[in-house]
Amino acid sequence: MKYICKQCTQEYTPTPQRIRCDCGGALWIDAKPRFSKADIIAHDFTMWRYAKAYPIDKAEINIAFNETITPLATAKIGQVDILVKMDSLMPTGSFKDRGAAMVINHLYAQGIRNISEDSSGNGGSAYAGYAAKGGLICNIFVPAGTSLGKTVQTRMYGARCFEVAGTREDVAQAAMNSSVTHDSHYVGHNWHPLFIEGVKSIAYEIWEQCGYRAPDNFIVPAGNGSLLAGAYLGFIELLRGGAIDKLPRLFGVQMTGIQPFVQQFNNEKITIDATDTLAEGIKIQRSSRMSEIIEFVRESKGGFITVSEPEIKAALHMMGKQGFFIEPTSAVAFAGIKRLLEMQQILAGQVTVGIITGNGLKATQTLQALMADGVDGE
Numbered sequence: 001m002k003y004i005c006k007q008c009t010q011e012y013t014p015t016p017q018r019i020r021c022d023c024g025g026a027l028w029i030d031a032k033p034r035f036s037k038a039d040i041i042a043h044d045f046t047m048w049r050y051a052k053a054y055p056i057d058k059a060e061i062n063i064a065f066n067e068t069i070t071p072l073a074t075a076k077i078g079q080v081d082i083l084v085k086m087d088s089l090m091p092t093g094s095f096k097d098r099g100a101a102m103v104i105n106h107l108y109a110q111g112i113r114n115i116s117e118d119s120s121g122n123g124g125s126a127y128a129g130y131a132a133k134g135g136l137i138c139n140i141f142v143p144a145g146t147s148l149g150k151t152v153q154t155r156m157y158g159a160r161c162f163e164v165a166g167t168r169e170d171v172a173q174a175a176m177n178s179s180v181t182h183d184s185h186y187v188g189h190n191w192h193p194l195f196i197e198g199v200k201s202i203a204y205e206i207w208e209q210c211g212y213r214a215p216d217n218f219i220v221p222a223g224n225g226s227l228l229a230g231a232y233l234g235f236i237e238l239l240r241g242g243a244i245d246k247l248p249r250l251f252g253v254q255m256t257g258i259q260p261f262v263q264q265f266n267n268e269k270i271t272i273d274a275t276d277t278l279a280e281g282i283k284i285q286r287s288s289r290m291s292e293i294i295e296f297v298r299e300s301k302g303g304f305i306t307v308s309e310p311e312i313k314a315a316l317h318m319m320g321k322q323g324f325f326i327e328p329t330s331a332v333a334f335a336g337i338k339r340l341l342e343m344q345q346i347l348a349g350q351v352t353v354g355i356i357t358g359n360g361l362k363a364t365q366t367l368q369a370l371m372a373d374g375v376d377g378e
């Protein structure tokens with residue numbers, strides 16, 4: 001395995017310290033695996049069922065919850081049938097577990113036993129959970145005011161959780177300093193090339209669950225865009241392997257206040273209007289893999305759109321009433337599907353998958369306050 005930078009083509013031998021290119025670009029795994037039905041390990045019901053597609057060997061896996069394939073349920077947006085990928089049921093309650101599982105095992109194999117990570121919440125809970133499972137020491141730095149559900153969860157896993165005042169960048173800096181302050185290894189999941197390699201598993205699961213076919217559309221909330229990147233990599237490997245005949249159209253949804261992907265995609269100037277949003281999981285002002293992800297989305301013939309705070313609220317209720325208790329950040333995807341249908345960018349009758357990126361139980365306090373508002377979008 002080698003790391004490669006798509007900006008300047010520099011290659012690196014993986015070490016725990018190397019998480020980005022000297023040029024400032026993000027790193028990717030240089031392999032171009034192809035995957036088809038024959039490569040599935042049929043008796044394994046965990047994400048390691050697709051081990052052939054991953055850069056680390058199944059034999060190297062020391063830390064696992066035997067995380068199972070998450071359900072693909074049906075739901076309706078208005079009159080239109082869609083499918084809902086329930087990553088709210090991952091071991092720590094968000095899709096971040098897919099990436100954390102890969103990174104933690106890789107670091108563990110390289111002798112790392114004390115990690116630090118900065119996160120808006122779910123990344124932190126995921127690393128704390130996997131660190132607890134593997135017996136690693138874990139330090140998590142979160143923005144002050146992060147949902148109690150996530151900080152309590154992180155602390156229950158035995159991690160130290162530091163709430164840092166200031167910008168998201170201040171939080172990252174505090175985590176990066178942890179090698180000095182806490183004798184700890186900084187993970188940097190938004191940069192770490194192994195993170196998206198784990199997220200790829202979502203594409204493989206959806207492909208199997210759709211009857212070994214790609215859906216027409218896959219719609220996700222976009223923060224750093226790691227979920228989009230992972231989904232793209234998984235589906236392109238299936239395309240390369242001849243297992244599907246087209247990529248699904250990938251759509252990233254952001255909120256009106258913070259929409260760097262949307263603006264860059266449309267060749268507009270990036271402006272950050274508001275930092276107060278229900279969607280705390282995607283309050284990211286600049287993605288570490290911006291230009292690459294925009295290219296992936298273009299290649300898939302998808303796009304980026306925004307939704308407003310009232311639309312996010314309405315989507316929370318719309319999903320709740322159908323039995324899905326979801327994090328406000330996840331509601332962005334379903335508000336986005338509604339928008340895309342109205343814009344006729346996607347159509348009824350197509351196979352459209354939205355994802356519940358995080359469990360509503362993580363944000364009970366925020367959701368309680370919303371209900372007290374009495375605003376019901378339906």
Ligand SMILES: *Cc1c(COP(=O)(O)O)cnc(C)c1O
Pocket residue numbers: 094096122123221222223224225226227228281282327329330357358
């Ligand atoms: C991290 C996160 C996202 C955004 O994922 P990116 O890979 O950063 O785009 C969306 N929803 C939830 C609940 C998250 O925790």
Ligand SMILES: [Zn+2]
Pocket residue numbers: 005006007008009010021022023024025
């Ligand atoms: Zn580079």
